[in-house]
Amino acid sequence: MVVEKSLLHGDRESFASHNVINLKSAAQPVNGPAILEEVVAEHRNTLVELPLPELATPADEQDGSRTQNSQKDSFDLIAQDEANLLALEAEVCSYGDTVHYAKKPKIFAHCSGSYLYDTYDTPYLDLQMWYSAVNLGYANDRVNEALKRQIDTLPQLACQYLHKEKIELSAKIVNSAKRAFGEAGRVHFNVGGSQAVEDALKLVRKTTGKSRQFAFEGGYHGRTLAVSSITSSYRYREDYGEFGDRAEFVPFPYCFRCPYGKKMESCELYCVQQVERKFEHEYTGAWNPKTNKSEFGAFVIEPVQATGGYIIPPQGYFERLAKICKERGILLIDDEIQMGLFRTGKLWAIENFNTTPDIMVFAKALTNGMNPLSGLWAKEELISPDKFGPGSTHSTFSSNSLGTAAALEVMKIYEEGDYETTVNEKGAYFLAQLKDIQKRHPEIGHVDGLGLALRVEMCEIDGFTPSRQLADKMFQRGLAGDLRVNGRKMGLILDIGGYYKNTLTLAPSLEITYPEIDLACDTLDLLISECKTH
Numbered sequence: 001m002v003v004e005k006s007l008l009h010g011d012r013e014s015f016a017s018h019n020v021i022n023l024k025s026a027a028q029p030v031n032g033p034a035i036l037e038e039v040v041a042e043h044r045n046t047l048v049e050l051p052l053p054e055l056a057t058p059a060d061e062q063d064g065s066r067t068q069n070s071q072k073d074s075f076d077l078i079a080q081d082e083a084n085l086l087a088l089e090a091e092v093c094s095y096g097d098t099v100h101y102a103k104k105p106k107i108f109a110h111c112s113g114s115y116l117y118d119t120y121d122t123p124y125l126d127l128q129m130w131y132s133a134v135n136l137g138y139a140n141d142r143v144n145e146a147l148k149r150q151i152d153t154l155p156q157l158a159c160q161y162l163h164k165e166k167i168e169l170s171a172k173i174v175n176s177a178k179r180a181f182g183e184a185g186r187v188h189f190n191v192g193g194s195q196a197v198e199d200a201l202k203l204v205r206k207t208t209g210k211s212r213q214f215a216f217e218g219g220y221h222g223r224t225l226a227v228s229s230i231t232s233s234y235r236y237r238e239d240y241g242e243f244g245d246r247a248e249f250v251p252f253p254y255c256f257r258c259p260y261g262k263k264m265e266s267c268e269l270y271c272v273q274q275v276e277r278k279f280e281h282e283y284t285g286a287w288n289p290k291t292n293k294s295e296f297g298a299f300v301i302e303p304v305q306a307t308g309g310y311i312i313p314p315q316g317y318f319e320r321l322a323k324i325c326k327e328r329g330i331l332l333i334d335d336e337i338q339m340g341l342f343r344t345g346k347l348w349a350i351e352n353f354n355t356t357p358d359i360m361v362f363a364k365a366l367t368n369g370m371n372p373l374s375g376l377w378a379k380e381e382l383i384s385p386d387k388f389g390p391g392s393t394h395s396t397f398s399s400n401s402l403g404t405a406a407a408l409e410v411m412k413i414y415e416e417g418d419y420e421t422t423v424n425e426k427g428a429y430f431l432a433q434l435k436d437i438q439k440r441h442p443e444i445g446h447v448d449g450l451g452l453a454l455r456v457e458m459c460e461i462d463g464f465t466p467s468r469q470l471a472d473k474m475f476q477r478g479l480a481g482d483l484r485v486n487g488r489k490m491g492l493i494l495d496i497g498g499y500y501k502n503t504l505t506l507a508p509s510l511e512i513t514y515p516e517i518d519l520a521c522d523t524l525d526l527l528i529s530e531c532k533t534h
């Protein structure tokens with residue numbers, strides 16, 4: 001592959017697309033590991049320039065001592081400004097959100113594409129995109145334009161009235177579910193992910209009369225009072241009294257660390273057999289064989305466990321689970337809040353597993369991280385107007401017109417693009433490189449991916465004992481923003497998840513370019529080398 005000199009500086013867009021086009025024509029990465037390895041090797045050998053944004057960072061400017069002095073002055077001013085802001089924050093902001101997970105909270109100033117920029121204009125390649133809320137890249141032009149148009153026409157409207165975008169957006173989601181599952185249904189909006197899950201729980205209570213649910217160990221569905229009951233971590237309930245409707249948590253099919261100590265090759269989905277066992281007799285506490293009724297109204301799932309560490313279940317698991325639930329009148333709630341909207345290469349992650357949910361919940365990337373909007377889709381038989389009448393749930397800002405305008409544009413972008421192909425190709429390319437890095441670092445116990453939801457489990461040298469310390473070091477080091485990769489100063493945004501807080505959960509922009517994937521892999525390789533030895 002030839003990289004033209006003119007593409008090496010300035011024209012980043014064409015440089016990126018040039019590489020992508022050549023890569024695609026060289027071979028389809030999804031065609032098999034052998035071809036993929038060749039493509040990776042060829043592609044990497046020809047990369048002569050990093051595709052970092054052309055924004056000159058203060059550190060990169062070397063225009064003689066005068067410039068250096070004025071640069072130092074402006075650095076000092078920025079540093080002073082930041083220190084003042086952080087001091088003020090420490091005084092006036094609650095520490096109850098997640099900002100103070102970090103020892104020194106980070107301030108960012110602007111964003112574009114796959115990059116966040118700190119106040120010194122240092123670029124940070126983002127491999128988690130706001131927990132997968134910004135699938136189409138930061139400051140996406142089309143979504144921004146849609147919002148600007150909406151600001152100029154109908155920027156706000158009480159949600160008791162209708163507006164065009166809400167109706168058209170609902171139709172797009174309803175049609176997507178019809179295509180995916182062959183089911184008619186309706187959409188109901190709210191503002192945040194947790195609130196939409198709460199609405200799903202109300203729908204279950206109304207339909208089944210039950211307030212108890214099954215959910216998964218490692219599952220995360222939010223932190224409001226109601227959904228804390230079905231989020232697995234006791235940590236989020238511990239200080240908040242009784243949770244009478246706390247879910248029964250079932251082990252998730254986490255095959256790298258099978259909760260039953262089985263091997264995938266021979267287990268015959270022992271884990272789903274254990275769910276089935278709950279309905280064998282009355283003494284499991286879940287089922288009354290005399291009335292044929294369960295104490296549980298729904299099973300809440302994430303098709304790929306997100307906060308739990310981007311764990312991908314084996315094929316066949318959800319099909320069997322859905323059958324067990326259906327036969328016992330237990331509704332299947334599919335939480336697509338983090339994995340939906342093409343993160344896994346399908347519009348809805350559950351489509352990868354040939355399973356039809358009764359209720360599906362979405363949020364985050366619906367608006368590409370712009371005005372908050374969340375919602376649920378439910379089968380018509382559950383949510384028809386006679387079953388879920390006016391006022392069943394309500395929030396002042398649900399179906400806000402800026403949110404629906406952004407979301408409508410997002411759905412149009414997905415309809416017009418071929419994201420199923422591009423996300424799977426980029427995902428396969430990224431995963432192949434991660435597997436290559438794993439060969440050099442035995443501390444990587446496990447890598448896996450579905451579309452552009454990728455996991456890298458950091459371990460001790462034995463490749464199995466979880467190393468939270470190593471993962472955390474990498475996270476902190478990336479966030480410091482002073483990595484030197486091929487002579488450029490940059491940072492790396494990572495997110496750590498998993499049961500042992502040792503898993504890098506990678507959710508890059510679905511628009512990430514191939515050179516950016518290479519850069520991500522070079523940087524990860526460097527980070528591991530640095531962090532495991534210091």
Ligand SMILES: Cc1ncc(COP(=O)(O)O)c(C=O)c1O
Pocket residue numbers: 131192193194195197220221222223302306307335336337338339363364
């Ligand atoms: C799978 C899943 N469900 C629910 C939620 C809660 O959404 P929100 O934070 O918008 O309340 C999250 C948030 O991370 C999530 O990842």
